[in-house]
Each structure stands twice: as C-alpha cells, then as structure tokens.
Amino acid sequence: MEPKTVLSLKNLTKRYPGVLALDNVSLDFQEGEVHALLGENGAGKSTLIKAVAGAIPLDNGIIQVGGQDYQHMTPHQSRNMGIEVIYQEFNLVPTMSAAENIFLGDKFNDKALVDYKLMKKKAKEIFALFKVDINPNTFVRDLSPAQKQIVEIAKAVSKNVKILIMDEPSAPLSVSEVERMFDIIAQLKDKGVTIIYISHRLEEVFRISDRVSVMRDGQYVTTKITKDTNRKELISLMVGRELKETYPARANPPGDISLEVKNLTGNGDYDISFSVRKGEILGISGLVGAGRTELAMLLFGAAAIERGEIWVDGKHVKMRSPRDAIQHGIGLLTEDRKNKGLFLELGVGWNISFPIVRRLSKYGVVDTKTEKKINEQYKERINIKATSMEQRAVTLSGGNQQKVVLAKSLAAESDILIFDEPTRGIDVGAKQEIYHLMCELADNGNVILMISSDMEELIGMSDRIIVLCEGTLAGEVMKDQFSQDYILDLASGTH
Ligand SMILES: Nc1ncnc2c1ncn2[C@@H]1O[C@H](COP(=O)(O)OP(=O)(O)OP(=O)(O)O)[C@@H](O)[C@H]1O
Ligand SMILES: [Mg+2]
Numbered sequence: 001m002e003p004k005t006v007l008s009l010k011n012l013t014k015r016y017p018g019v020l021a022l023d024n025v026s027l028d029f030q031e032g033e034v035h036a037l038l039g040e041n042g043a044g045k046s047t048l049i050k051a052v053a054g055a056i057p058l059d060n061g062i063i064q065v066g067g068q069d070y071q072h073m074t075p076h077q078s079r080n081m082g083i084e085v086i087y088q089e090f091n092l093v094p095t096m097s098a099a100e101n102i103f104l105g106d107k108f109n110d111k112a113l114v115d116y117k118l119m120k121k122k123a124k125e126i127f128a129l130f131k132v133d134i135n136p137n138t139f140v141r142d143l144s145p146a147q148k149q150i151v152e153i154a155k156a157v158s159k160n161v162k163i164l165i166m167d168e169p170s171a172p173l174s175v176s177e178v179e180r181m182f183d184i185i186a187q188l189k190d191k192g193v194t195i196i197y198i199s200h201r202l203e204e205v206f207r208i209s210d211r212v213s214v215m216r217d218g219q220y221v222t223t224k225i226t227k228d229t230n231r232k233e234l235i236s237l238m239v240g241r242e243l244k245e246t247y248p249a250r251a252n253p254p255g256d257i258s259l260e261v262k263n264l265t266g267n268g269d270y271d272i273s274f275s276v277r278k279g280e281i282l283g284i285s286g287l288v289g290a291g292r293t294e295l296a297m298l299l300f301g302a303a304a305i306e307r308g309e310i311w312v313d314g315k316h317v318k319m320r321s322p323r324d325a326i327q328h329g330i331g332l333l334t335e336d337r338k339n340k341g342l343f344l345e346l347g348v349g350w351n352i353s354f355p356i357v358r359r360l361s362k363y364g365v366v367d368t369k370t371e372k373k374i375n376e377q378y379k380e381r382i383n384i385k386a387t388s389m390e391q392r393a394v395t396l397s398g399g400n401q402q403k404v405v406l407a408k409s410l411a412a413e414s415d416i417l418i419f420d421e422p423t424r425g426i427d428v429g430a431k432q433e434i435y436h437l438m439c440e441l442a443d444n445g446n447v448i449l450m451i452s453s454d455m456e457e458l459i460g461m462s463d464r465i466i467v468l469c470e471g472t473l474a475g476e477v478m479k480d481q482f483s484q485d486y487i488l489d490l491a492s493g494t495h
Contacts, residue, residue: 003030006194007052007083007163012061014047016395018387021047023218025061029163032192034185036205036226038238039215040427041399042385045198046088048215049165053085054078065163082162086152086169088398088425092140098147099123099136102155126154130184144289145172153184164188165196168398170204171424174288174453175488182208200399200427201454202231214238239429246432247460248439254280254463257314258447259416261299264308268294269471271308276416281438281448283462285455286491291471292451293335296418299449300332301325312416331355331414333406335421335451341405342393349375349389351404355412378407382433399425410437416447423457435461455484469493 007029014022021044029035037045050056052063054073063070065081092101099120123136132150140148149169156164170178185195185208199205205212206226214221214237221237235243254277264272269291276282286292297303299310301319310319312328319325325332334341343351353360353371360367360374375389384403386396393401402425409417419438423431438461442448452458458465465477467490475490489495 003033005029006031006065008064009048009052010062010064012048012051012063013059014044014051014056015059018391020218022051022058022061025215025218025220027213027220027223029194029196030211031194032189033210034189034195034197034208036209036212037196037198037215038202038205038212038234039221040238040383040385040429041403041425042397043215043238044218045215046167046397047218049085049167049196049198052078052083052165055085079159082160083165084156084159084161084163085165086149086156086167088167088171092148092151092155094141095139097137097139098134098143098151098154101140101151102126102136102158104155122158123154126158129157130154130180130187132180146174146177146288149173149177149181150184153181157188161188161193163194163196165198167198168200168425169197170199170201172288175455177288178204200425202234202428205234206231216240235428238427243429243432245428248436250439250463251443252279252445254278255445258312259299259449260309260311262309262311264295264298264310265306266294266298266303267306269298269468272468272473273308274466274473274476276447276449278445278447279442280463281442281450281461283458283465284449284451284468285458285465285487286468286474288453290468290491292468293420294471295468296332296334296420296449296451299325299418300330302332326414329415330418331409331412331416332418333409333420333422335424341408342401344394345392347388347390347392348379348384348386348396348404351393352378352407352411355408374411375407378411381437382407382430399427399430402426403430406434410441413441413446416449417441418449418451420451421453422450423452423454431457455487459484459487467491 005028009025009027012022012025025048039045051058054075054077057072063073070077102123103119120136127134130150134147134150140151149172169181173181189195197209209226211223212226213223216238256278257275258278260275262273272295284292294303298305301321301324305319310317317328352375357366360371382403385400393404406422423434438448450461459482463479465487467474467487469491474493477487
C-alpha cells in the first residue's frame with residue numbers, strides 16, 4: 001500500500017534580519033509515521049514547526065494539509081487540521097490545574113460555567129490511557145518536568161490530534177520517563193497519528209523513528225529511512241563534514257583537594273560528604289529528582305544550608321548567597337537556562353561577558369577590546385549561531401541560547417565550576433568543543449563538577465562519579481569501575 005501523505009511542505013521560506021531561517025524547504029510527512037527532524041542548533045527546525053503551527057508567518061511557500069493549501073496558516077486553522085505542537089519551552093499555565101491546562105480553550109470553557117467535574121473525569125481518563133498517575137487537581141507549577149511533559153501530551157491527545165509535533169520532548173526527562181513517553185508515542189502511532197520528533201539525541205532517533213530528515217543552515221538536506229542509515233552518516237549530513245566523536249584525553253593528573261563538602265544538608269539533600277581535587281572532573285549522577293540540582297544550589301549559596309560545612313582550599317567558608325559563592329571562586333551553570341541564565345532582551349556579547357566586565361575594567365572603564373576578543377573566541381569555538389554580538393538572546397534558537405549561557409560560565413573561568421546538564425539541547429558538533437573546553441579548564445587546575453543525565457557523556461568525561469539517590473549519597477565510583485549498569489543500580493537504589 002502506498003503511504004499516504006498527510007502534510008506536505010512546499011518551498012517554505014522564512015527570513016529574519018540577517019538570516020534565512022528557512023530556505024525553500026520542501027518536505028512530506030506520512031500517515032502514522034514517526035518522522036525525526038535533525039539539524040545543528042539554528043538549522044531551522046523550530047522555525048519550520050512554528051510555521052506549520054501557524055505561529056509565525058512565512059515569506060513564501062505553501063503548507064498542504066487535509067486537501068487544502070495554506071499560504072498563511074493561522075494557529076486556529078492548524079489546530080482544526082489536527083496539528084498539535086509541544087514546544088521546546090513548555091506552554092502550560094503554572095497556576096492552573098493539570099486538568100484545566102489540558103482542556104484550556106476547549107468546549108468546557110465555551111459555556112458560561114465550566115463543568116469541572118466532567119473535565120476532571122476526562123483528564124483522569126487520558127492519564128489512565130497512558131498509565132500515569134497524575135492528580136488532575138494538581139497545579140502545573142507543582143508537577144515535575146516529566147509530569148508537565150505528559151500533561152502537554154495529554155493536552156494534544158485530548159484535541160483529537162492527527163499530527164503531533166514534539167520539539168526536543170526528552171530534554172527534561174530521565175531514562176525511565178523517556179521510555180514511558182516512547183510507549184505513548186507508539187500508542188499514538190498505532191492509531192495512525194503522525195509524529196514529528198525533534199531531538200539532538202541520535203539514540204532516540206534510531207529507537208523510535210521510521211524516517212529521518214536533516215536540515216542545515218535553513219535548507220532541507222535529505223530524508224532517509226532510519227534503518228538504512230547510521231549515526232556517522234546522519235552526523236556528517238547535519239554538520240556538513242566528517243566528525244570524530246571522542247572524549248578528549250587529559251594532560252595532567254588531579255592535584256590537591258580543593259573543595260570539601262562535609263555532611264551537607266539542605267531542603268532535600270541529606271548528609272552529603274565528598275571532596276574534589278584541583279584539575280578533577282567529578283561527575284554527579286542520579287535520576288531526575290535525586291537531589292543533584294539541589295546539591296548544586298547548596299554549593300552555590302542559592303539554597304539554604306541546614307547543616308554541614310563547605311571547605312574551599314582548606315578554609316571553612318560560609319555560603320549564604322551566590323555572592324559568597326562567587327567570592328570563593330565558585331561558578332554555576334544552571335539547568336534552568338530560560339529563567340536564570342540569560343538576559344533575554346540583551347545582546348549575545350553582553351550576556352557572555354557580563355560576569356567578567358569587572359575583571360576587564362580599569363578605573364571603571366571596560367577594556368572593550370579584550371571583551372570583544374573573548375566574546376568572539378567563544379562564539380567561534382562553540383559555534384554560536386548569531387548574526388552579531390548585538391543580536392538579542394531571545395531571538396536565538398534554543399540550543400544557541402544554551403551555548404551563550406555556557407560561554408558565560410566558561411569565560412568566567414571560576415576556580416570551581418558546577419555545570420548542571422551542560423550539553424542538554426546542544427548539537428553533536430558543539431558538544432565536542434564543549435568537552436574540549438572543559439578538559440582544558442581541568443588541565444589548568446580548575447575543579448569541575450558535572451551533573452549530567454547523559455550516562456555515556458558522564459562516563460566519558462569524569463575522573464570519578466558520585467551517585468545521588470533520594471537526596472543522599474548512594475555511592476562513589478572510580479574510573480576503573482565505570483559502567484552504566486553499576487551507576488544506574490546505585491541511582492535507582494537497587495544496589
Ligand atoms: N524571532 C527571531 N528573530 C531573529 N532571528 C530568529 C528569530 N527566531 C529564530 N531566528 C533565527 O532563525 C534561525 C533558526 O532558528 P531555529 O530556532 O529554527 O533553530 P533550531 O533548528 O530549532 O535550533 P535548536 O536546535 O537550537 O533549537 C536561527 O539563526 C535563529 O537565530
Ligand atoms: Mg529549536
């Protein structure tokens with residue numbers, strides 16, 4: 001049987017000041033397929049799906065769906081055609097319940113009075129369908145990232161979705177939660193729903209997709225049947241050249257102990273003790289919610305310490321605020337880039353050099369030449385796709401925003417650097433550069449704490465790994481004992 005095309009994009013073009021985000025892109029999607037969309041940060045993936053959702057106007061091109069041609073798709077038309085999008089950034093209302101979010105703007109709200117009872121019942125039905133246990137009355141702000149993701153999916157499903165577009169849905173999820181999401185995707189696919197799946201994790205693409213399309217610099221490159229291609233080929237199609245994936249070798253062994261944590265206890269973490277040496281990369285593993293981010297916040301003075309001590313270079317230090325932390329040479333790259341990491345309305349350059357302007361100033365005058373040099377250096381090395389240093393951060397693609405936050409923490413060259421999920425949402429090529437930059441810092445004697453849910457990366461980069469489970473230290477793993485299974489065992493408390 002010939003596959004049926006449900007969505008056809010013809011010559012889509014979208015121009016932003018200084019960049020052609022979509023350059024004459026033509027691409028078809030079939031009924032009941034999982035179609036992965038790949039490309040480097042800034043390749044145009046999110047722009048493409050925003051156009052399909054009617055969220056942005058196109059300069060040129062036609063979107064064919066449901067037997068109709070749309071030159072200017074509106075959000076309303078897109079919805080009516082059964083197209084639902086789960087965006088890179090969540091689109092839920094934090095102060096409303098899960099159920100209210102699912103049915104937001106639905107017939108329940110058409111009447112003067114909302115039938116909350118029916119709404120809750122329907123929400124429960126959808127959650128049951130996916131075998132998840134979420135109370136429909138819970139406020140969205142109190143849900144975990146994974147639960148929010150499921151509410152997003154539930155919202156789409158409740159709308160009788162025909163084409164479900166997911167923009168990096170797995171980024172906030174842990175291994176087991178990703179598996180659950182894959183189950184849900186499989187169920188939808190069985191019902192004939194088309195799924196367009198954007199991800200920077202190639203393993204996922206091979207796990208769930210039937211076909212995979214690659215974009216580069218706003219252009220469509222090619223479509224492959226997933227089982228007929230491989231990781232190496234996809235990477236070179238994305239990057240436009242061969243790329244060696246390796247973890248860089250380290251030049252210097254770790255030195256003296258720099259950071260010491262003794263019986264640290266906060267709101268959620270209990271009695272954690274460990275130490276890190278100068279020039280060491282300490283990996284921190286654990287499932288989502290195990291207390292890794294909490295630990296980072298405690299070390300950075302951003303969460304209240306109840307008990308315990310932090311020692312830096314043999315000195316007992318008080319960590320009452322991030323200011324204390326910075327004073328003691330501790331820097332943090334937060335996991336929550338959107339809220340805590342960027343001044344969205346300000347330019348790329350400003351964002352990168354903000355924390356180091358003080359250092360670059362003499363008698364109150366900033367050495368703009370050095371500042372510019374540093375900014376350019378990072379833009380080039382981790383390949384930040386921006387038209388200029390003045391481009392406002394808010395107009396960068398998701399991954400490029402993350403690169404800016406990362407550049408900012410790297411440029412600060414803190415003695416002790418805490419990276420919370422440094423490569424999340426970042427494309428394969430830039431990941432390699434980030435690994436190199438981190439190793440250079442370690443070789444220069446900086447201490448690096450690296451929190452990552454990407455087990456392969458954690459094992460590849462760390463000198464030693466500590467594992468958290470339910471807020472306590474479940475174990476410490478030396479390099480010669482590194483194995484995914486062992487670490488996962490510790491993390492899930494089954495060891
Ligand atoms: N509102 C805007 N104003 C100016 N430029 C924009 C705007 N939105 C997107 N762009 C630019 O369009 C290009 C494509 O961005 P897009 O978000 O589609 O990339 P992406 O493939 O989704 O990348 P990522 O993997 O990082 O999410 C980027 O260069 C981006 O800076
Ligand atoms: Mg994107």
